[in-house]
Amino acid sequence: MxxxxxxxxxxxxxxxxxxxxxxxxxxxxxxxxxxxxxxxxxxxxxxxxxxxxxxxxxxxxxxxxxxxxxxxxxxxxxxxxxxxxxxxxxxxxxxxxxxxxxxxxxxxxxxxxxxxxxxxxxxxxxxxxxxxxxxxxxxxxxxxxxxxxxxxxxxxxxxxxxxxxxxxxxxxxxxxxxxxxxxxxxxxxxxxxxxxxxxxxxxxxxxxxxANGPSAVRASKEIVRRAFEWSGESEAFDAQLAVAEPALSSPDREEGVRAFLERRDPVWTDR
Missing domain, CATH: 3.90.226.10 (2-enoyl-CoA Hydratase; Chain A, domain 1)
Known part of the structure; x- marks a missing residue:
């Protein structure tokens, strides 16, 4: 760009x-x-x-x-x-x-x-x-x-x-x-x-x-920052799923796996 x-x-x-x-x-x-x-x-x-x-x-x-x-x-x-x-x-x-x-x-x-x-x-x-x-x-x-x-x-x-x-x-x-x-x-x-x-x-x-998946980066940042808010690991494990879901259901998840198998750099679209 x-x-x-x-x-x-x-x-x-x-x-x-x-x-x-x-x-x-x-x-x-x-x-x-x-x-x-x-x-x-x-x-x-x-x-x-x-x-x-x-x-x-x-x-x-x-x-x-x-x-x-x-x-x-x-x-x-x-x-x-x-x-x-x-x-x-x-x-x-x-x-x-x-x-x-x-x-x-x-x-x-x-x-x-x-x-x-x-x-x-x-x-x-x-x-x-x-x-x-x-x-x-x-x-x-x-x-x-x-x-x-x-x-x-x-x-x-x-x-x-x-x-x-x-x-x-x-x-x-x-x-x-x-x-x-x-x-x-x-x-x-x-x-x-x-x-x-x-x-x-x-x-x-x-x-x-x-270079990493944009939606995964955003979700990972939010989970790390909110980890201090959640009371204990049990609540954190459940709460993080809702934060991670947009990334895990993004087309970029499939692109990341496919790029790994094809030994190329991924092309992210979920910006």
Missing amino acids: TDTTDMIASTDANGTSAVVLTEIRGDAGIMTLNRPRVRNALNLELREAMQSALESFDAEPSVAVIVLTGAGGNFCSGRDLRAVAAGEPMYSGRPAQLAAFTRVSVRKPVIAAIEGYALAGGFELALSCDLLVASREAVFGLPEVRRNLVAIGGGLIRLPQRMPYHLAMQLVLTGEHVGARRLAEAGVVTELAEPGAALETALALAERIA
């Missing part, structure tokens, strides 16, 4: 740079947070543009995997405290909050490609993704306690699910920064990249995922 670039949009009607840039490269939809002067801090405009771009990519058949990154050498420094001080809300209303990516994700796999800082809400945004690729020099942290704030964007819930309990507790109670290598050792960061190469490394990972 021909690569395309489609901004939301690169500039607005007044010539101002957009806060989210989007591009389709191969099978991957790339979203770039674009407030580099404030290390891509999250204000209401950026949250809404990001949600819109995620939903658009999730509905786009040509996109198999979504990659989320940041402009200007940083991923995201968290919530824009100047916007907070000015009285700006985090979301436009309760429905937007309940539908936000940091709370419910999307159907397709999302990879965070992280350079520089991923702090506070930026770290929580990364933890909302399914896979984390980070520069060896990237820096993470939940420093909210240093300002008598609480990380209510999912970090306190997800971090102890993804790394040892006591290490997670130390990070959230001290508010200290931690490097990408340490998080890779703890299993939070999926792959380490050389500085400046996080996006290309994430795109290579995206292509490996995109």
Whole structure:
């Protein structure tokens, strides 16, 4: 497929740079947070543009995997405290909050490609993704306690699910920064990249995922994420069947088996 670039949009009607840039490269939809002067801090405009771009990519058949990154050498420094001080809300209303990516994700796999800082809400945004690729020099942290704030964007819930309990507790109670290598050792960061190469490394990972059956990938993602919701293995075994059924009844199931027997690459249609 021909690569395309489609901004939301690169500039607005007044010539101002957009806060989210989007591009389709191969099978991957790339979203770039674009407030580099404030290390891509999250204000209401950026949250809404990001949600819109995620939903658009999730509905786009040509996109198999979504990659989320940041402009200007940083991923995201968290919530824009100047916007907070000015009285700006985090979301436009309760429905937007309940539908936000940091709370419910999307159907397709999302990879965070992280350079520089991923702090506070930026770290929580990364933890909302399914896979984390980070520069060896990237820096993470939940420093909210240093300002008598609480990380209510999912970090306190997800971090102890993804790394040892006591290490997670130390990070959230001290508010200290931690490097990408340490998080890779703890299993939070999926792959380490050389500085400046996080996006290309994430795109290579995206292509490996995109080679697989799309409906099976979507079902597998949902089952893994919902496994934490189900109470015990017995419920999980029954509950996963409904999630897997669309993939198992898809024409791509027959195509996958037939391609294996014919020793060729499968041609997926259930995008």
